Structures are given as C-alpha cells and as structure tokens.
Amino acid sequence: MNAARSPYGFVSRIFLLCLAMLVTGLALPSLTQAAQRDSRYGAIVMDHDTGAVLYAVNADRRSYPASLTKVMTLYLLFDALNSGKLRLDSTMRVSAHAAAQAPSKLALAPGERISVEDAVLALVTKSANDVAVVVAEALADSEGDFAELMTRKAQQLGMDDTTYRNASGLPNPGQISTPRDQALLARALIRTHGKYYHYFSTRQFKWRGQPISTHNRLMLRYQGADGIKTGYINASGFNLMASAKRQGRRLIGVVFGGNTAAWRDRNMAQILDKGFARAGKGPDIRSASIESDDRADLDALIAAANRDSSVKQVSMRAAKSAETEEEGDDDPSTWAIQVGAFNSYKPAHSAASSAAKKLGGLVSTAAVDVSELHRGKKTTYRARLTGFTEDQARAACKRLGRAKQACQVVQGS
Structure with a gap:
C-alpha cells in the first residue's frame, strides 16, 4: 500500500519532518519570517500603465542589482539603435578587458567582433558579462565612462537610489540600487523601447551552433510572463525583474535577495498573483507584508527529508565549497x-x-x-x-x- 495513502501516511510525513528538524537543528520558518530576517530582501509590484505600487516590502532598501544591471546596459543600447548610432547588424569589437570578464560569458576572444543583435540575445539569455563590456565600450570611451552614462540615465528616470559602476553587475561595492528603482527602469524600458522588448522573451538562441537557454525560468512557467531579467552575485542573493500581462493589464515585479533561484521564482509568482488580485481595487499599497505559506514550506521540508533519507537517490555528496562572487547570473546548483x-x-x-x-x-x-x-x-x-x-x-x-x-x-x- 502507498504510505502516503495509508492511515499512517500523515504520521510518517510528520515523523520525517521532525527527524529533519532534529538532524539539522532547524525550525520551520515561513516565507514571511525568512524574508524579514534576510537583510537583503526587498520586493515590489508595480502597474505598468499607471505606475501604481500594488505591493511592496523593503522596496527602498539599497542592495546590489547584480545582473539586473544589464537591463540598463540594454536600455542605452536601444537608445543607440533609435538614434541611428548603431544598427542590429552593426558589429562591435571585443577588447582584452571585455574578454577577461568573469563568467557567465560567451568566452569571446580579444579582437573578435559580435553583432548588436547577437549581443542583445547573449545579454537577455546567458547574461554574458563579456558582452556587457563590449556594449559599454562601443557606446563610450571606457566601461567607466559608460557607467557614468548609466547613472545619468538612472537619474533621468527617477531612479534616485541607484549608482552604476560597471555594465555587467559583477561585484562592486559602489554599484547599488533598490527594487523600486529597478521597477521604474523596467517600466521605462517597456514604454520607451517597446519594439525591442520582445528580445526579453527569448527562450533560446544559438551561438556558434550551440543552443543557449534563458536563465529566466519563471518566464517559462508563470502565466502571462514575458521577460525580463535574472541576477545573482554572492552579495546580493538571487534577484529577479519580471513582467507579466493578463487580460490586458501588465504588471512589473522585482525581487531582491532571494536565498535560492527557486525560492526567488516562487516568491515572484506569489507577489505577482497578489498584484493581479489587487489591481484596480483601491489606492496604492505601499507597505504590504508577505503572507505565510506554511503548507508549502512543510511540503518542501518533508520532500527534502525524503531525499536525504534515500541512499539510492543520492549516494555521494562532496563537501560544498564556498560560492564565488563571479557566478554571474545563474544559481550555482x-x-x-x-x-x-x-x-x-x-x-x-x-x-x-x-x-x-x-x-x-x-x-x-x-x-x-x-x-x-x-x-x-x-x-x-x-x-x-x-x-x-x-x-x-x-x-x-x-x-x-x-x-x-x-x-x-x-x-x-
């Protein structure tokens, strides 16, 4: 008989839960408690059409944008396309500085050239750090000068708590932003550069014959989601800027500081759901709190206990080394x-x-x-x-x- 369906199934599940808690010494935190304890966490949901804030937790808490930075890099690249400075088939030269960037990257060689359109696709899917620098150097004398242009554009868009120091989002203590500012950026990009926004829906593109899939797995699962960018460095945790459209209404969500990519994606789905439920039902909600999802947390912990107790399922696990800050954009695991x-x-x-x-x-x-x-x-x-x-x-x-x-x-x- 299936244990889950037997009269003792529930008791067995609770036993596994208790065993996991005893072994690990962990309590059973809700999403609310976990987020409130993590000083990096912040989130916001904004109505694209009106700019109304439908949901916000620590929306003005300053942290590291990580690879959400590349949305601003792309914004300035789209500006250059609109002005005629570049075309989609224009090519950009790869410098030694660009080629030396840490992963995630395309592994471009110094002196090589890449088209603007391939650069856009590499940034929205693989979040290639070397490509971000190629773009920066094509639009300014140096990456540092480009970062000044990025910061200036941020100020023009009302992103008062944002400063850029590089084009990729790789670690720099001076590169800071907030969930609210990043939501303003997403809204401005979609409104100003709507004809290029479709690139953020790219699920896969080929580079030198090899398929490169998007890091944005929420986009593949959440109803109505069509972009836009993930981000990760050790100091920031797992960030996500997302947009979804249902019944003619588009919402923008930003999450900073998720503990894992899966947690971040689940949290984004929850707050977008709340946003869609609240849209058009009253004034701006500036300080909503995360609601507990204890049932889901309980199931997750029991599932983890089941996995860890199965000798056949996972028979050998090496000691995990510390994550490096150059992971770039993807969940290391x-x-x-x-x-x-x-x-x-x-x-x-x-x-x-x-x-x-x-x-x-x-x-x-x-x-x-x-x-x-x-x-x-x-x-x-x-x-x-x-x-x-x-x-x-x-x-x-x-x-x-x-x-x-x-x-x-x-x-x-």
Missing part, C-alpha cells in the same frame, strides 16, 4: 550533467562515480544523483552529476568527451 541511462541501479551509480573520478576537482561542488524513472512497466535509472554552474557543466562534458565518455549538459528546473 541548478546545472547537471547526465552520463547515461541504465536498466538497473548499480551500473548507473558506477557510471556516475566513474565520471566523478575522471573530473577530479570539477566535482568539488557536485553530487552523484541516480534517479529511478518509471515509464509504463519499464524502469530506467538515470545517472547524473548535479550541482554545477553552467560553465562548470559544459567544461565537465568537454573533459568527459575527450575521455570518450557520453555526457549531456542539463539545465535544472
């Missing part, structure tokens, strides 16, 4: 590599373990993951290594390919 699918558990585990040995230091933050999949009467065991950044996953598959071992890069959900 959301990429994986798949090394095969097998008819039984043992060869699947053996294949993943063998791959881990061949990769050596590249798996310092990864884990062997053998998943049992059921299709009709057939059971398949999928062998993966999880916990990579995108760049690490691609480097891992490249190394395994040289060793004649099958490997596929997989973007996590």
